[in-house]
Amino acid sequence: QKEVEQDPGPLSVPEGAIVSLNCTYSNSAFQYFMWYRQYSRKGPELLMYTYSSGNKEDGRFTAQVDKSSKYISLFIRDSQPSDSATYLCAMSRYSSASKIIFGSGTRLSIRP
Amino acid sequence: DTAVSQTPKYLVTQMGNDKSIKCEQNLGHDTMYWYKQDSKKFLKIMFSYNNKELIINETVPNRFSPKSPDKAHLNLHINSLELGDSAVYFCASSQDWGRDRGAGIYGYTFGSGTRLTVV
Numbered sequence: 001q002k003e004v005e006q007d008p009g010p011l012s013v014p015e016g017a018i019v020s021l022n023c024t025y026s027n028s029a030f031q032y033f034m035w036y037r038q039y040s041r042k043g044p045e046l047l048m049y050t051y052s053s054g055n056k057e058d059g060r061f062t063a064q065v066d067k068s069s070k071y072i073s074l075f076i077r078d079s080q081p082s083d084s085a086t087y088l089c090a091m092s093r094y095s096s097a098s099k100i101i102f103g104s105g106t107r108l109s110i111r112p
Numbered sequence: 113d114t115a116v117s118q119t120p121k122y123l124v125t126q127m128g129n130d131k132s133i134k135c136e137q138n139l140g141h142d143t144m145y146w147y148k149q150d151s152k153k154f155l156k157i158m159f160s161y162n163n164k165e166l167i168i169n170e171t172v173p174n175r176f177s178p179k180s181p182d183k184a185h186l187n188l189h190i191n192s193l194e195l196g197d198s199a200v201y202f203c204a205s206s207q208d209w210g211r212d213r214g215a216g217i218y219g220y221t222f223g224s225g226t227r228l229t230v231v
Contacts, residue, residue: 008152034219043116043202043222044155086153090219099168100220102155 003027006089006103014111019076023089023103026070030091030101033065035074038086038105047087048074079110115139116223118203124229125193133188133226135203143167144186145220146178147202155202161186193230200225 006023013019021035032051036044050056053067062075072091076083089103116137125131137144145168146158160168161180175191186203204220 036219038153041224043204043224044220045222046219049219088153088155099157099160105153105155107153 002104003101004089004091004103007106008104010107010109012109012111013079015079015081017079017110019074019079019083019108019110021074021076021087021089021106021108023072024070025072025091027091027093027101028067028070029093032092032094033063033072034090034092034100035061035063036088036090036102038088040085044088044102081110081112084109115221116203116205118201118223118226120226121224122227122229124231127193127195127230129193130189130191131193131228132190133201133203133228135186135188135223137184137203137205137221139205139207139221141205141207141221142183143206144180144183145204145206146186146188147204147222149200149202149225151199159186159188190228193228195230198228198230200227202226 004025034049035047037047038044048058048063050063050065053065056063060077064073086105086107088105090100092100118135143162145160147155148158149155157170158172159178163183164180177189180186202225203223206220
């Protein structure tokens with residue numbers, strides 16, 4: 001079993017829809033949770049991070065962590081074609097940038 | 113001003129050859145990494161260096177050898193290339209290895225990747 005599981009998609013939604021992306025994990029020691037966005041032929045870029053359980057909001061993006069269920073989510077409101085990318089969840093045991101474990105990514109396509 | 117730059121972007125080579133990929137970061141970060149991303153987009157860490165010292169060395173064939181001449185550079189040399197080595201290799205850097213900053217986390221800054229194809 002992989003430490004981090006993520007549905008690879010692809011997920012296709014119309015512009016303006018609310019998108020929900022999810023990951024589950026098995027290691028209860030993870031405390032720091034991140035979402036990266038990767039455009040085609042580019043490196044991943046950090047989108048959001050959260051610590052422990054709870055929600056964090058940044059513009060159209062909301063990250064949620066439920067440690068009791070070992071489940072994290074990323075919500076995108078008012079989705080735009082420019083949001084089309086692969087979204088990778090990632091997690092780490094420590095706050096300093098140590099070994100980060102990535103999910104396999106969900107490919108998202110926003111239809112105009 | 114590219115923060116993390118890798119060269120080459122594309123590399124096509126025959127089985128059995130030896131090749132190198134170079135990475136440089138101008139962010140002043142202390143730690144650099146090599147990740148391998150397979151065809152299913154799964155990113156897996158290979159190596160990590162902090163101030164030129166190897167700190168993470170995952171289960172990687174010893175045909176792969178990282179070298180860090182200084183903390184701004186981390187190169188990857190691959191001997192006797194095999195078909196299964198075909199992947200995208202990403203270099204990344206980060207700050208503050210080993211120091212707990214509470215709820216803060218810096219994550220990684222990635223390069224654009226080197227697409228290696230072994231034929």
